[in-house]
Amino acid sequence: xxxxxxxxxxxxxxxxxxxxxxxxxxxxxxxxxxxxxxxxxxxxxxxxxxxxxxxxxxxxxxxxxxxxxxxxxxxxxxxxxxxxxxxxxxxxxxxxxxxxxxxxxxxxxxxxxxxxxxxxxxxxxxxxxxxxxxxxxxxxxxxxxxxxxxxxxxxxxxxxxxxxxxxxxxxxxxxxxxxxxxxxxxxxxxxxxxxxxxxxxxxxxxxxxxxxxxx
Numbered sequence: 001x002x003x004x005x006x007x008x009x010x011x012x013x014x015x016x017x018x019x020x021x022x023x024x025x026x027x028x029x030x031x032x033x034x035x036x037x038x039x040x041x042x043x044x045x046x047x048x049x050x051x052x053x054x055x056x057x058x059x060x061x062x063x064x065x066x067x068x069x070x071x072x073x074x075x076x077x078x079x080x081x082x083x084x085x086x087x088x089x090x091x092x093x094x095x096x097x098x099x100x101x102x103x104x105x106x107x108x109x110x111x112x113x114x115x116x117x118x119x120x121x122x123x124x125x126x127x128x129x130x131x132x133x134x135x136x137x138x139x140x141x142x143x144x145x146x147x148x149x150x151x152x153x154x155x156x157x158x159x160x161x162x163x164x165x166x167x168x169x170x171x172x173x174x175x176x177x178x179x180x181x182x183x184x185x186x187x188x189x190x191x192x193x194x195x196x197x198x199x200x201x202x203x204x205x206x207x208x209x210x211x212x213x214x215x
Contacts, residue, residue, distance in 0.1 A: 001115060002111045003097040003111070003115050003185055004098050004099070004101050004109050004112070005097045005098075005110055005112065006098065006101055006102040006104075006105040006108070006109040007105060007108060008107065009106070012108035015209075015215075016110075018207070019204075019206045019207035020205050021206075022203045023093035023189065023202045023203075023204070024093065024095070024096070024200065025091055025199070025200060025202075026042055026089075026092050026094055027042070027043050028200050028201065029042035030042050030043060030044070036105065039176070043088060043089050043172070044088055044089060045087055045089055046063055046084070046086020047086070047157070048082075048083070048084045048150050049084075049150070050082055050152055051077050051080075051153070052152045052153060053079065053152075053153055054076055054077070055077045055154050055157055056075070056154070057074065057154070058073075058074055059071070059072065059075055061157075061161060063086075063087065089168070089172070090168075090191075091191075092172060093126075093188075093189040094172070094188055094189070095122070095186070096185075096186050096187075097115075097185050098183050098184055099183040100183055110213050111213065111214040112213055113213060114212040115185070116139065117212045118187075118213070119138070121209060121212065122137060125204045126204075129202075130195065132192070133191055134189070134190075134191055135191055135192060136189070136190045137188065137189045137190070138169055139185060139187050139188075140172070140173035140186050140188055141173065141185050141186075142175050142179075142185060143174050144175050144176065145159075145163070145177045146162065147163050149176055169188055172188050173186050173188065
């Protein structure tokens with residue numbers, strides 16, 4: 001399997017000349033003003049309602065956050081009321097790639113010819129820096145839809161529930177259906193709670209990455 005990384009020429013040159021692989025904080029995609037990569041729901045778990053009909057659901061089916069606990073009863077969400085209820089998941093680092101070239105993200109690209117070997121080297125480098133505070137790394141195929149899509153009907157809500165209570169790896173590899181053309185795969189790296197990450201992400205410099213790539 002080949003995976004493709006598309007990126008601007010200056011960043012491509014840093015990969016070629018310096019072995020620079022830049023991992024991005026998941027929360028950065030919520031806050032960036034770059035419309036090409038912005039995703040208000042990235043790194044979150046919740047429901048976003050834009051109802052076209054009255055949606056009446058048991059409160060036990062809605063997420064509870066922090067020390068808030070609603071017992072019994074129902075919630076009704078009516079047309080015209082835009083409701084976004086979500087929790088922000090722990091911050092992680094990701095490296096986003098695709099099954100095909102994505103010119104939207106840059107005019108240069110390279111192929112990762114050994115995706116698993118590439119992943120193992122990323123894990124090795126993160127352990128050098130973060131030690132035991134680094135927990136786990138994996139390569140995940142991104143899925144689309146579920147609770148990342150707007151809920152307009154009760155049937156939509158029932159579908160969204162199926163993706164809500166999952167392992168973190170699956171929550172971090174779910175995107176809205178509008179992103180389907182990106183055919184994305186994602187390297188995902190989890191850390192102990194409270195680990196400080198830079199504002200945008202973390203850069204690794206190691207030309208050993210070249211043996212897993214084709215430029």
